[in-house]
Amino acid sequence: MTTTMQQPVIAGLGMTEIGKIYGKSVTDFSREAVQLAVADAGLKLSDIDGLIVHGGVAGSPGVELQRDLNLRDLSLLAELKTWGTNAAVMIQYAAMAVQTGQATTVVCVFADAPLRQPGGVGEQFAAANPKVSGWSGIKYATGIRSGPELIAMNTRRHMLKYGTTSEQLGHIAVAQREWALLNPTAQMTKPITLEDHQESRMIADPLRLLDCCLVSNGGIAVIVTTAGRAKDLAQPPVKMLGWSQQNPGFYEHADPDFGLVSGATVAGPKALGMAGLTVEDVDVVQFYDCFTWTVLVTLEDYGFCGKGEGGDFVSSGVLGPYGTFPMNTGGGQLSSFYLQGSTPVSEGIIQARGQAGARQVEKHDVVLVSNNGGSLDHHATLVLGSADT
Secondary structure, three states, rough: OOOOOOEEEEEEEEEOEEEEEOOOOHHHHHHHHHHHHHHOOOOOOHHHHEEEEEEEEOOOOOOOHHHHOOOOOOOOEEEEOHHHHHHHHHHHHHHHHHHHOOOOOOEEEEOOOOOOOHHHHHHHHHHHHOOOOOOOOHHHOOOOOOOHHHHHHHHHHHHHHHOOHHHHHHHHHHHHHHHHHOHHHHHHOOOOOHHHHHHOOOOEEOOOOHHOOOOOEEEEEEEEEEHHHHHHOOHHHHHHHEEEOOOOOOOOOOOOOOOOOOOOOHHHHHHHHHHOHHHHHOOOOOOOEOOOOOOOHHHHHHHOOOOOOOOHHHHOOOOOOOOOEOOOOOOOHHOOEEOOHHHHHHHHHHHHHHHHHHHOOOOOEEEEEEEEOOOOOOOEEEEEOOOOO
């Protein structure tokens, strides 16, 4: 059987209010994000024939979102759970469905609502991490109860092997705050200095408060369709030039690469190879930055600098709005908002469209978007192109 392959593009982006937005459920945010994405693309809900959903700490809207949106006769319906790689993975599957004709117009949506009043975020995260027993209890007994402790171990190993310092990580936090100040939707609006970073309280040694991402409520939806259909829609299409996944599965396993290598070493070259490009062709990067260290190791693993050279690279002055390496241009998860993989994805789309306002990067033909899940357990890469690419 011969199948005519369609060129997939991103044609719609919907972003709800994001941050300390209370009183809405994950389903509320998901529904609103989809409606905004449909309007952004100049479509109607009845044009959607594919839906992929993913939820965060506060749960998922589930496939029941089809009912809540009154979507009929879908050719594709799925709920995924790939942690921090969720956004890129959903878009990859949507692209393959569109490419092969399984669907024509697929919406991918992620939402979360961990912030509650008056109980605060801790209450919700505690509910998402119930008490454990058996062998899993050994991990908890040693103090490893959440993401910061796991990433702290990775960070310390990198420091011991390569001489990476806390001050070098601080340069990442400061640079991304500088980008956030140019982003009207960013949660953090106050400048920070390297001294501020060094004086921020310790969360999980060696990670300080300003090494850690924000916690946010909100939803983001992305519409993937064919290049032919996108010609008649409201927004400049964002081309999907390449994509890939790599899932090392380090979690709770001894491995000589633990803390030193991520799935970007495989996913990056595969996605860029699919696009017929190399890292030298990339204009803008949007990395998953749940912690400053995640940025540093991702830079190394994509090949923007050598292994072990990330600390020197980020402290060399290349980051920030006045540097030569445009990275996490919206402020990222450290200073803009945290909606897992949807944070770098949304900023990548905005930059590729040329719609980032004061933070817009002049050359934005090729945008590399990186998602990371777990403690380097999962990785997904998208290579996006502007309409003129």
